[in-house]
Amino acid sequence: xxxxxxxxxxxxxxxxxxxxxxxxxxxxxxxxxxxxxxxxxxxxxxxxxxxxxxxxxxxxxxxxxxxxxxxxxxxxxxxxxxxxxxxxxxxxxxxxxxxxxxxxxxxxxxxxxxxxxxxxxxxxxxxxxxxxxxxxxxxxxxxxxxxxxxxxxxxxxxxxxxxxxxxxxxxxxxxxxxxxxxxxxxxxxxxxxxxxxxxxxxxxxxxxxxxxxxxxxxxxxxxxxxxxxxxxxxxxxxxxxxxxxxxxxxxxxxxxxxxxxxxxxxxxxxxxxxxxxxxxxxxxxxxxxxxxxxxxxxxxxxxxxxxxxxxxxxxxxxxxxxxxxxxxxxxxxxxxxxxxxxxxxxxxxxxxxxxxxxxxxxxxxxxxxxxxxxxxxxxxxxxxxxxxxxxxxxxxxxxxxxxxxxxxxxxxxxxxxxxxxxxxxxxxxxxxxxxxxxxxxxxxxxxxxxxxxxxxxxxxxxxxxxxxxxxxxxxxxxxxxxxxxxxxxxxxxxxxxxxxxxxxxxxxxxxxxxxxxxxxxxxxxxxxxxxxxxxxxxxxxxxxxxxxxxxxxxxxxxxxxxxxxxxxxxxxxxxxxxxxxxxxxxxxxxxxxxxxxxxxxxxxxxxxxxxxxxxxxxxxxxxxxxxxxxxxxxxxxxxxxxxxxxxxxxxxxxxxxxxxxxxxxxxxxxxxxxxxxxxxxxxxxxxxxxxxxxxxxxxxxxxxxxxxxxxxxxxxxxxxxxxxxxxxxxxxxxxxxxxxxxxxxxxxxxxxxxxxxxxxxxxxxxxxxxxxxxxxxxxxxxxxxxxxxxxxxxxxxxxxxxxxxxxxxxxxxxxxxxxxxxxxxxxxxxxxxxxxxxxxxxxxxxxxxxxxxxxxxxxxxxxxxxxxxxxxxxxxxxxxxxxxxx
Amino acid sequence: xxxxxxxxxxxxxxxxxxxxxxxxxxxxxxxxxxxxxxxxxxxxxxxxxxxxxxxxxxxxxxxxxxxxxxxxxxxxxxxxxxxxxxxxxxxxxxxxxxxxxx
Numbered sequence: 008x009x010x011x012x013x014x015x016x017x018x019x020x021x022x023x024x025x026x027x028x029x030x031x032x033x034x035x036x037x038x039x040x041x042x043x044x045x046x047x048x049x050x051x052x053x054x055x056x057x058x059x060x061x062x063x064x065x066x067x068x069x070x071x072x073x074x075x076x077x078x079x080x081x082x083x084x085x086x087x088x089x090x091x092x093x094x095x096x097x098x099x100x101x102x103x104x105x106x107x108x109x110x111x112x113x114x115x116x117x118x119x120x121x122x123x124x125x126x127x128x129x130x131x132x133x134x135x136x137x138x139x140x141x142x143x144x145x146x147x148x149x150x151x152x153x154x155x156x157x158x159x160x161x162x163x164x165x166x167x168x169x170x171x172x173x174x175x176x177x178x179x180x181x182x183x184x185x186x187x188x189x190x191x192x193x194x195x196x197x198x199x200x201x202x203x204x205x206x207x208x209x210x211x212x213x214x215x216x217x218x219x220x221x222x223x224x225x226x227x228x229x230x231x232x233x234x235x236x237x238x239x240x241x242x243x244x245x246x247x248x249x250x251x252x253x254x255x256x257x258x259x260x261x262x263x264x265x266x267x268x269x270x271x272x273x274x275x276x277x278x279x280x281x282x283x284x285x286x287x288x289x290x291x292x293x294x295x296x297x298x299x300x301x302x303x304x305x306x307x308x309x310x311x312x313x314x315x316x317x318x319x320x321x322x323x324x325x326x327x328x329x330x331x332x333x334x335x336x337x338x339x340x341x342x343x344x345x346x347x348x349x350x351x352x353x354x355x356x357x358x359x360x361x362x363x364x365x366x367x368x369x370x371x372x373x374x375x376x377x378x379x380x381x382x383x384x385x386x387x388x389x390x391x392x393x394x395x396x397x398x399x400x401x402x403x404x405x406x407x408x409x410x411x412x413x414x415x416x417x418x419x420x421x422x423x424x425x426x427x428x429x430x431x432x433x434x435x436x437x438x439x440x441x442x443x444x445x446x447x448x449x450x451x452x453x454x455x456x457x458x459x460x461x462x463x464x465x466x467x468x469x470x471x472x473x474x475x476x477x478x479x480x481x482x483x484x485x486x487x488x489x490x491x492x493x494x495x496x497x498x499x500x501x502x503x504x505x506x507x508x509x510x511x512x513x514x515x516x517x518x519x520x521x522x523x524x525x526x527x528x529x530x531x532x533x534x535x536x537x538x539x540x541x542x543x544x545x546x547x548x549x550x551x552x553x554x555x556x557x558x559x560x561x562x563x564x565x566x567x568x569x570x571x572x573x574x575x576x577x578x579x580x581x582x583x584x585x586x587x588x589x590x591x592x593x594x595x596x597x598x599x600x601x602x603x604x605x606x607x608x609x610x611x612x613x614x615x616x617x618x619x620x621x622x623x624x625x626x627x628x629x630x631x632x633x634x635x636x637x638x639x640x641x642x643x644x645x646x647x648x649x650x651x652x653x654x655x656x657x658x659x660x661x662x663x664x665x666x667x668x669x670x671x672x673x674x675x676x677x678x679x680x681x682x683x684x685x686x687x688x689x690x691x692x693x694x695x696x697x698x699x700x701x702x703x704x705x706x707x708x709x710x711x712x713x714x715x716x717x718x719x720x721x722x723x724x725x726x727x728x729x730x731x732x733x734x735x736x737x738x739x740x741x742x743x744x745x746x747x748x749x750x751x752x753x754x755x756x757x758x759x760x761x762x763x764x765x766x767x768x769x770x771x772x773x774x775x776x777x778x779x780x781x782x783x784x785x786x787x788x789x790x791x792x793x794x795x796x797x798x799x800x801x802x803x804x805x806x807x808x809x810x811x812x813x814x815x816x817x818x819x820x821x822x823x824x825x826x827x828x829x830x831x832x833x834x835x836x837x838x839x840x841x842x843x844x845x846x847x848x849x850x851x852x853x854x855x856x857x858x859x860x861x862x863x864x865x866x867x868x869x870x871x872x873x874x875x876x877x878x879x880x881x882x883x884x885x886x887x888x889x890x891x892x893x
Numbered sequence: 894x895x896x897x898x899x900x901x902x903x904x905x906x907x908x909x910x911x912x913x914x915x916x917x918x919x920x921x922x923x924x925x926x927x928x929x930x931x932x933x934x935x936x937x938x939x940x941x942x943x944x945x946x947x948x949x950x951x952x953x954x955x956x957x958x959x960x961x962x963x964x965x966x967x968x969x970x971x972x973x974x975x976x977x978x979x980x981x982x983x984x985x986x987x988x989x990x991x992x993x994x995x
Contacts, residue, residue, distance in 0.1 A: 010939040010941070010967075013939060013940050014939045031956075034956075035906075035956045036927070038954060038955040039906070039926070041953060042906065042908040042955065046912075064925075064926050065927045066925025066926060066927040066928065067925070067927065068927065070925075070927065074927075074928060074931040075930045077931070078932075078935050079935075
C-alpha cells in the first residue's frame with residue numbers, strides 16, 4: 008500500500024522532471040551500450056560487429072525510452088498536455104471562431120451560474136439557522152387577510168406556547184416593528200434607525216449565536232427591566248466601526264411611541280450571517296433588536312408574529328392538527344379573545360420562499376433553454392470547422408491515429424473551449440451576483456446573501472463538462488467516423504458525406520430556432536403581463552409624490568395634535584414647488600394594519616367578514632396622493648377630538664356594507680368606540696399588491712385617532728432632493744428633535760412591490776433576446792456555409808442563365824424552410840409550456856394570440872434577415888470566376 | 894528476478910543485471926535489454942531498489958542499482974509466495990488423476 012502510494016507520488020514528480028530524467032536515461036543507455044560493446048569485443052568480435060550486436064540485443068532504443076517514460080510518469084497526463092498544446096495551436100489559428108465560441112459559452116454559462124446562485128440561495132440552501140427544517144411559521148386566520156389578521160395577541164401566543172405539546176419552543180416578534188420610529192441620539196444629528204422587538208427566546212430558538220456578548224436575560228425582557236439592545240452586524244460595522252468594546256456600553260435611543268427611551272445598554276452583536284430583513288421582511292435593513300415587553304403589548308390586539316421549532320420527529324401536519332384543536336379550546340377558556348386563531352402552519356422555508364418557487368423554477372428553465380441553445384449553436388460552429396478539417400483528420404488516421412485518439416483530441420478541444428467559457432462565465436456570474444446582492448430595494452428574500460459559493464462552483468464545473476461533452480460529441484464522432492480515403496482525395500468527391508453533415512446541421516438549427524421560439528413566447532407572455540400590471544389603476548398617482556417619516560411632539564394629546572399638524576402642513580405647503588401635502592400613518596403597498604368596519608344596520612349580521620385596512624390620515628392626504636374622491640368630502644380640521652368621528656371609505660367598503668345605496672351620512676362601527684359617520688367615498692387603492700384587487704379600506708382623521716407613526720406626503724414636480732432641505736428646515740423649526748430621515752419616492756414603493764416580477768421579466772426577456780441572436784447566428788452559419796459549398800453549382804447555373812434574383816430566391820427558400828420548421832415546432836412547444844407558467848401571468852391568457860403571433864413573426868423575420876446576407880452573397884457569385892476555378 | 898539478482902550480487906548496473914538474468918536462465922530468457930530500464934524505474938519508484946552513479950571495474954561511468962531493505966522484505970515475501978504456489982502446483986501435478994487410479 009505504502010509502496011503504491013510512493014510510486015504514485017514519484018510518477019507525479021517525474022512529470023515535472025522530464026528533461027533531467029531523460030538526460031539521465033540517455034547517459035545510462037550510453038553506458039549500457041558501451042559495456043555491451045566492450046564485452047562483445049572481449050569475446051572476439053570486430054568493433055563494428057560488436058556495436059551492431061550490442062544494439063540488436065538492446066532492442067529498439069526509442070521504444071526503451073518510451074517505455075521508460077510511460078512507466079515512470081503519467082502517460083495519460085502527457086497525452087492530455089499534448090492534446091492541449093495542439094488545441095491551443097489550432098485554436099490560435101481559428102482565433103475569431105474560438106473567440107466567438109468562448110464568448111457565447113461565457114454568456115450562457117455565466118447566466119446559468121448566476122441564476123443557479125439565486126435559486127440555490129433562495130430555494131435550495133437551508134435557511135441560515137440551526138436545523139431549519141424543524142422551524143415553522145404560524146399564519147393566523149388560515150393565512151388570509153392582512154398583517155393584522157395573520158398575527159396573534161400576546162395572550163394567544165403565550166397560551167399556545169404554554170399548552171402545546173408539538174413544539175420544542177415557540178417564539179415571536181413584534182410585527183408592527185416599523186410603526187415604531189427609533190432614533191439614535193447623542194452622536195451628531197438624530198439618526199433614524201430600524202429596530203425589531205423580539206421575544207427573549209427568539210435568537211436561541213432559531214439557533215443563532217451572538218458574535219459578541221450575549222442575548223437577553225428573562226429579567227431584561229420584562230417591562231421595567233434594564234433597557235438592553237443587540238446590534239446587527241452591519242449596523243455595528245457602519246455606526247461603531249466594528250468596535251468590540253461597544254458591548255456593555257450604553258447608547259441613547261429615543262422612540263415614539265415611547266416604550267424605549269434614554270440609555271440602552273448594548274449586550275451583544277449578532278453575526279453577519281443573521282439578516283432579519285432578508286428572511287422575514289425582504290428589502291428591509293434592521294439595525295438593532297430590543298426585547299419585546301409582552302406586558303406592554305398585551306392590550307394592543309394582534310401584533311405578534313409567531314414561529315416555532317417542532318420537537319424532533321413531529322411533522323408539520325401533526326402540529327397543525329394540534330393547533331386546530333388547541334386554539335379553539337384556548338378560545339373557549341378566554342372570553343376576551345376576539346378570534347379563535349384558526350392557524351395555518353407551514354415550514355419557515357416555505358413561508359420565506361414558497362411564493363417564489365415557481366418564478367425561480369421558470370427562470371431556471373429559461374436559463375437552461377439558453378444553455379441548450381448555446382450548446383446547439385456551438386456544436387454547429389464546431390461541426391462546420393470539423394468539416395473543413397476533414398482532410399487533417401484523414402491524414403492523421405492514415406498516419407496511424409486510432410479513432411479513439413481522434414475523438415479524444417476533439418473532446419479535449421471542446422472541453423478546453425467550455426473550460427475557457429466557464430472561466431469567463433464565472434467572472435460574469437460573479438459580477439451579476441455582486442450586483443444583485445446590493446439590490447436591497449428588491450423584495451426577494453435572502454437576496455443579500457446571494458454569491459457564487461462552493462456549490463455554485465461545483466455547478467459551474469458540472470455545466471462546463473456537460474456542455475463541452477454535449478457540443479463536442481457530435482463533431483467528434485462525425486469526423487472520426489468518416490471515410491478517410493474519400494476525404495483525402497481532393498475536390499467535391501465527399502459530396503454525399505457533405506450532404507449528411509448538412510442534414511445534421513439543419514436539424515441543429517431547426518431545434519435552435521424552436522428553443523428560441525419557446526423562450527421568446529414565454530418572455531412575451533411575461534412581458535405583456537408586466538405591462539398589464541404597470542397599467543393597473545392603483546387608485547393613486549405615484550409619480551412626483553414622496554413621503555418622509557416625521558416626529559410629532561404632541562404628547563399623545565389629540566386635541567393638541569390638530570394645530571401642530573396644521574402648522575407643519577402650512578409651512579410645508581408654503582415651500583415653493585410643493586403642490587400638495589398631507590399626512591398618513593401608513594402608505595399603500597408599504598405596511599398595513601386592519602381593524603373591523605361594519606355598517607350600523609349590519610352589526611348583527613355574523614355572516615359578513617368585517618375586516619378593513621385602516622389609514623389614519625390628515626386633511627389633504629387624498630389630494631397629495633392623487634386619490635380620487637368619488638362622493639362626499641375630504642376630512643377636515645373641523646373633525647376634532649370632541650366632534651363626531653368621521654370616516655372615508657373606499658368603493659369596496661361601500662359595496663360590502665351598503666350595496667346599492669349611498670353610504671354618505673350613514674353610520675358605522677369599527678374605528679374606536681362608538682359610531683362614525685361616513686363623509687366620503689374614494690376609489691379603491693391597491694394596498695397589498697398590484698395583482699390583487701383592493702380590499703375594504705377606511706381613512707380616519709388623524710385629529711380623532713392615534714396614528715402609528717407619521718408620514719408626511721408631498722407632491723411636487725421638482726426633484727425631491729431640491730425641496731428636501733427646505734422641508735427639513737421647516738420640520739426642524741417646529742421640532743428640533745426631528746431625526747434626519749430621508750424622502751422615499753412613492754414610485755419607489757410601487758417599484759418595490761413589482762420588483763420580483765420585474766426581476767423575472769428582465770431576466771427572461773434578456774435570455775430570449777440572447778436566444779434570438781443565437782438562433783439567427785445559427786441560421787446565418789448554416790445558410791452561408793451551404794452557399795459557399797454550392798458556389799460552383801450556383802456559378803454554373805448562373806452561367807447557364809439563372810438570374811441573380813432566382814439564385815437569391817433559392818437561398819431564401821432554404822432559409823424559410825428551416826425557419827418555418829423551427830417556428831412551427833417551437834410554437835407547438837410554447838403552447839404546452841405556456842400553460843405551465845399560467846400562474847405567473849397577469850391579465851394575459853397563456854395562449855394569448857397577440858403574443859404568439861408577434862413573437863413567432865419576430866423570430867421569423869430575424870431569421871430571414873440572417874439568411875438574407877448569404878443570399879445576397881450567393882447572387883453576387885461571379886460565374887466566370889467559378890468556371891475558371893473548375 | 895531483478896531483485897534476486899541484486900540481492901545475490903550486490904550493486905550492479907543495468908547491463909550487468911540484464912546479462913546476469915540471461916546467464917542465470919541459461920540464455921533461455923533473451924530479453925530486449927532495453928526493456929529492463931522500465932522495470933528498474935518502477936522498482937525504484939516503489940522504493941525497493943536504489944540507484945546511484947558510480948564507476949565500474951573497468952573505469953567506466955555507470956548507474957549502479959542496489960536493493961533496499963524494503964526491497965529485501967518484498968523479495969522474501971514474493972519468494973515465499975512463489976515457493977508455496979510452486980509447491981502446490983507441484984503437488985497437484987504429481988497427484989495421480991482419478992481416472993488413472995481405476
